[in-house]
Amino acid sequence: MNEVGRNLSRLDGGEKVSGRAAYVADLYRPGMLHGAILKSPHAHARIVSYDTSAALQLPGVACVLTGEDVSGGKFGPFIKDEHVLAKGKVRFAGEAVCIVAAEDEETARRATQLIDVTYDELPAVLSPKEAMAEGAPLVHEDNAANFRVFETKCGGNLAWECYFSEGDVDSAWATCDVIVENEFETQAQAHVAIEPCGALVEVDAHGRLSIWSANQSVFRVQANVCDALGLPMSRIRCVTPRVGGGFGNKMEMHVQGMTAALALATGRAVKMVLTREEDFELVRLRHPYKMRVRTGARGDGMLIAREVEAIIDCGAYGDDSPGVMGFSLWMARGPYRIANFRSLGRLYYTNKLRFGAFRGFGNPQVTFATETQLDEIAARLGIDPFDLRERNAVRAGDTWVGGAPIHSDGFVKCLNSARRASHWERRHQLVAAPSRRRALGMACTAHICGLLATGAIVRLLEDGTVVLNTGAVDIGQGSDTVLPQICADALRIPVERVALASPDTDGSPFNWGTTASRVTYMAGRAVLGAADAVINKIKEHAAEMLECGVSDLELREGGRVGIVGVPQKEVSFQDVSLRAHWAVGGPIIGADSLIYNKPTIDPKRTVVSGLPFPQIGVFSFNAVVCDVEIDEATGKATVLEAWSACDIGKAINPMSVEGQIQGGFVQGLGFALFEEMVWDGPRIVNPSLMDYKIATTLDVPDRIHPLLIEDPEPDGPFGAKGIGEIPICSVAPAIANGIAAATSVRLRKLPLTPERILTAILEHPTAE
Amino acid sequence: MNGEQIVTLAVNGRQRSVRTTPMTTLLTVLRDQLFLTGAKRGCNQGVCGACTILVDDQPVRGCLSLAINLVGRAITTVEGLTQQGEFKPIQQAFQEGGAVQCGFCTSGVLISTWALLRQNPRPSADQVRLALSGNLCRCSGYIKIIEAVCRAGERSRHE
Numbered sequence: 058m059n060e061v062g063r064n065l066s067r068l069d070g071g072e073k074v075s076g077r078a079a080y081v082a083d084l085y086r087p088g089m090l091h092g093a094i095l096k097s098p099h100a101h102a103r104i105v106s107y108d109t110s111a112a113l114q115l116p117g118v119a120c121v122l123t124g125e126d127v128s129g130g131k132f133g134p135f136i137k138d139e140h141v142l143a144k145g146k147v148r149f150a151g152e153a154v155c156i157v158a159a160e161d162e163e164t165a166r167r168a169t170q171l172i173d174v175t176y177d178e179l180p181a182v183l184s185p186k187e188a189m190a191e192g193a194p195l196v197h198e199d200n201a202a203n204f205r206v207f208e209t210k211c212g213g214n215l216a217w218e219c220y221f222s223e224g225d226v227d228s229a230w231a232t233c234d235v236i237v238e239n240e241f242e243t244q245a246q247a248h249v250a251i252e253p254c255g256a257l258v259e260v261d262a263h264g265r266l267s268i269w270s271a272n273q274s275v276f277r278v279q280a281n282v283c284d285a286l287g288l289p290m291s292r293i294r295c296v297t298p299r300v301g302g303g304f305g306n307k308m309e310m311h312v313q314g315m316t317a318a319l320a321l322a323t324g325r326a327v328k329m330v331l332t333r334e335e336d337f338e339l340v341r342l343r344h345p346y347k348m349r350v351r352t353g354a355r356g357d358g359m360l361i362a363r364e365v366e367a368i369i370d371c372g373a374y375g376d377d378s379p380g381v382m383g384f385s386l387w388m389a390r391g392p393y394r395i396a397n398f399r400s401l402g403r404l405y406y407t408n409k410l411r412f413g414a415f416r417g418f419g420n421p422q423v424t425f426a427t428e429t430q431l432d433e434i435a436a437r438l439g440i441d442p443f444d445l446r447e448r449n450a451v452r453a454g455d456t457w458v459g460g461a462p463i464h465s466d467g468f469v470k471c472l473n474s475a476r477r478a479s480h481w482e483r484r485h486q487l488v489a490a491p492s493r494r495r496a497l498g499m500a501c502t503a504h505i506c507g508l509l510a511t512g513a514i515v516r517l518l519e520d521g522t523v524v525l526n527t528g529a530v531d532i533g534q535g536s537d538t539v540l541p542q543i544c545a546d547a548l549r550i551p552v553e554r555v556a557l558a559s560p561d562t563d564g565s566p567f568n569w570g571t572t573a574s575r576v577t578y579m580a581g582r583a584v585l586g587a588a589d590a591v592i593n594k595i596k597e598h599a600a601e602m603l604e605c606g607v608s609d610l611e612l613r614e615g616g617r618v619g620i621v622g623v624p625q626k627e628v629s630f631q632d633v634s635l636r637a638h639w640a641v642g643g644p645i646i647g648a649d650s651l652i653y654n655k656p657t658i659d660p661k662r663t664v665v666s667g668l669p670f671p672q673i674g675v676f677s678f679n680a681v682v683c684d685v686e687i688d689e690a691t692g693k694a695t696v697l698e699a700w701s702a703c704d705i706g707k708a709i710n711p712m713s714v715e716g717q718i719q720g721g722f723v724q725g726l727g728f729a730l731f732e733e734m735v736w737d738g739p740r741i742v743n744p745s746l747m748d749y750k751i752a753t754t755l756d757v758p759d760r761i762h763p764l765l766i767e768d769p770e771p772d773g774p775f776g777a778k779g780i781g782e783i784p785i786c787s788v789a790p791a792i793a794n795g796i797a798a799a800t801s802v803r804l805r806k807l808p809l810t811p812e813r814i815l816t817a818i819l820e821h822p823t824a825e
Numbered sequence: 826m827n828g829e830q831i832v833t834l835a836v837n838g839r840q841r842s843v844r845t846t847p848m849t850t851l852l853t854v855l856r857d858q859l860f861l862t863g864a865k866r867g868c869n870q871g872v873c874g875a876c877t878i879l880v881d882d883q884p885v886r887g888c889l890s891l892a893i894n895l896v897g898r899a900i901t902t903v904e905g906l907t908q909q910g911e912f913k914p915i916q917q918a919f920q921e922g923g924a925v926q927c928g929f930c931t932s933g934v935l936i937s938t939w940a941l942l943r944q945n946p947r948p949s950a951d952q953v954r955l956a957l958s959g960n961l962c963r964c965s966g967y968i969k970i971i972e973a974v975c976r977a978g979e980r981s982r983h984e
Contacts, residue, residue, distance in 0.1 A: 070920035073928030076863020076903035083862035251867045252929040301929030302963050333868040533927025533964045712923040723966035746872035754954040754967045
């Protein structure tokens with residue numbers, strides 16, 4: 058029986074439906090203290106003094122730490138610009154200023170209110186526009202001196218600049234018959250994993266720290282905490298409980314460093330779990346983008362040139378912002394053959410909560426703009442939106458911006474599938490209910506899944522069962538099921554015989570993280586490599602046991618190896634493993650590790666500066682169609698039904714792939730229609746689930762059809778590639794294009810709220 | 826602690842003595858004293874539904890319910906759905922139907938579903954949507970959850 062391609066129920070499903078799955082908040086240690094945070098009330102202020110005496114006198118308080126008490130350095134994935142606690146000054150309202158550990162959570166929180174911090178308020182910069190102004194207050198006085206992992210232009214409040222150019226954009230405009238140029242704006246979106254961020258840290262007798270936390274990579278937790286506290290990596294062990302959703306917010310640091318500092322200071326276990334309000338106010342959000350985009354095409358619909366200029370709000374700290382910006386600028390050409398392409402982005406520090414990784418990594422922002430423009434070009438030229446895209450679609454053998462190879466014809470297949478399944482041809486005959494308008498809208502995108510390093514270890518136990526260890530954290534997407542499926546299929550054993558080791562920096566091979574849609578593709582490849590190594594060793598034993606050559610052997614279903622053509626001549630994995638453990642050769646362990654090493658950019662064809670990812674690739678594709686209805690009285694847009702065709706190479710677990718597509722769609726629906734983090738001056742005004750709305754069962758279409766396109770990726774595990782992020786990326790433009798088709802109004806600012814839609818309709822009652 | 830007293834609560838069919846103050850919530854008692862951590866704290870203000878608990882036959886928010894008011898009531902948590910290691914059809918339907926991703930909302934969704942199916946063993950999809958509209962999920966897009974509830978309704982009808 059093949060394990061790959063099967064709708065296997067989640068292997069962690071049983072513990073989750075029985076309530077036994079343990080997340081970080083569910084862990085308790087003997088004598089455990091509880092941590093709490095004092096947040097900054099100011100967006101920008103110098104810290105003059107601290108008075109912690111009253112807090113320390115509160116019975117039950119074990120420790121109070123300020124920014125002056127925490128030694129260590131600065132951390133950050135691209136720019137090392139952040140301390141665990143504000144040091145010298147605060148840079149956004151909500152920033153952690155002091156932390157307390159106490160016998161219970163209530164006491165810890167009460168103690169934070171007894172801390173007296175004297176601030177000297179500074180003028181704040183609250184938008185990129187303010188940040189780039191002449192003489193603007195500096196968010197980081199030492200900006201240019203901070204360590205950066207790649208070279209870029211920076212200084213003042215400019216945190217990073219990134220630029221791509223290929224072809225000859227300036228000359229190309231003259232050959233275009235139609236050019237559209239517009240400004241677009243997207244909003245800050247909150248991740249809202251239902252599990253708030255948290256950590257539990259315990260110090261052992263040797264002073265070594267064990268860190269459990271809500272995370273997307275135990276290895277990133279380890280690296281960040283070591284940077285932040287100035288500890289060698291060997292002193293920190295990071296492990297993972299179950300993780301209650303992570304959409305980018307749990308990839309880099311949240312409270313692990315603070316919790317570790319309290320544990321070190323007290324010598325006791327400390328647990329710190331954020332409230333929902335804190336989770337909104339002090340972790341990270343999706344970047345708001347302001348973009349100017351210009352796209353030109355010939356009369357026959359061939360796309361000739363595109364130029365994108367983006368101004369991006371970094372927030373107070375670099376976090377993943379340079380990566381997000383660089384990636385989005387690189388994706389902004391879309392999955393089309395556009396020979397002349399240029400994109401430029403500038404990232405500015407502001408006195409706001411940091412912006413960082415969020416599913417799609419900048420791609421949803423640029424895709425909203427670029428796919429809106431393709432719809433406008435199609436309308437101007439009288440070409441069907443699907444036809445326009447198909448004429449320009451990238452195909453196997455083409456390259457991405459910079460020269461990264463495309464191995465798949467999946468994009469054209471996505472277009473055909475979404476077009477057929479949605480019955481696109483009926484779009485002019487749709488019947489709308491009274492006082493409603495209705496239309497189909499579509500949009501497309503591409504994404505990557507090949508990035509950075511990963512490893513896998515497969516061990517054959519004495520009885521012939523297997524332990525798989527990859528260090529990849531399952532954040533809910535299903536890798537704890539998919540990776541064992543890959544392993545079991547490779548070894549031709551039932552998945553029940555594969556145990557999965559929980560990620561542990563002491564025992565697991567490195568895995569950069571559950572991010573960038575990469576686990577199935579990257580970790581899957583490592584699992585196959587490790588399984589192959591085990592198979593080779595098993596065969597070496599079997600050859601000696603059966604007195605034949607290794608090349609005469611075949612792997613048989615159910616954990617056996619036998620001589621080809623001689624059914625009765627075979628040994629079981631157990632026979633082999635017992636021999637290895639007790640007589641000859643030693644225990645059988647297979648390991649593999651790899652790093653994605655295909656260069657992103659060929660410098661002979663593309664001019665680039667400030668590139669944050671020198672090696673990235675492996676493209677997946679997507680086409681979305683939405684049946685959109687607009688209420689003429691209220692302006693409210695509703696998606697009645699949706700189709701999302703995703704090219705995933707091979708679905709290792711089709712049911713899980715469908716779950717990713719539907720879940721990604723709905724997160725994209727929220728981004729498109731109603732989610733927005735709002736500031737009033739320096740403060741976020743809606744840091745609660747009452748005021749920040751995410752989709753409920755009543756907001757989603759009755760049917761979201763996942764359409765799985767399986768165009769195998771040559772080096773993917775069983776042909777598979779990533780699915781995590783791509784389903785969110787083109788939802789907003791598909792809805793916006795549907796609204797435009799239904800009402801003739803174009804909205805270029807997200808979210809597409811009833812107010813904005815209604816106002817636009819009223820302002821343009823006879824548009825087009 | 827001020828006003829602390831010991832009360833007895835009927836949790837999953839067992840009498841359990843717990844320490845409460847007039848302000849102690851059911852969620853805190855269940856999680857921090859009885860270590861029944863299936864109910865989750867997602868927002869602590871009654872919006873997300875991850876702490877949904879059955880009191881008699883009504884789904885309530887554990888984070889908004891004061892423990893001291895629940896003496897003499899039958900409290901059922903997600904842990905109480907599994908009896909002698911046997912999953913209820915609804916638990917099976919969730920597991921087999923891809924309705925569980927990260928699992929953090931699952932306990933609350935299951936309790937809301939359980940309450941719905943006791944009142945209405947074969948709900949329509951719209952009735953399911955209404956009954957689960959107070960349970961937030963950020964992973965699934967709800968589609969497979971709604972399908973699983975409808976399927977469990979079908980299944981229990983045939984049993």
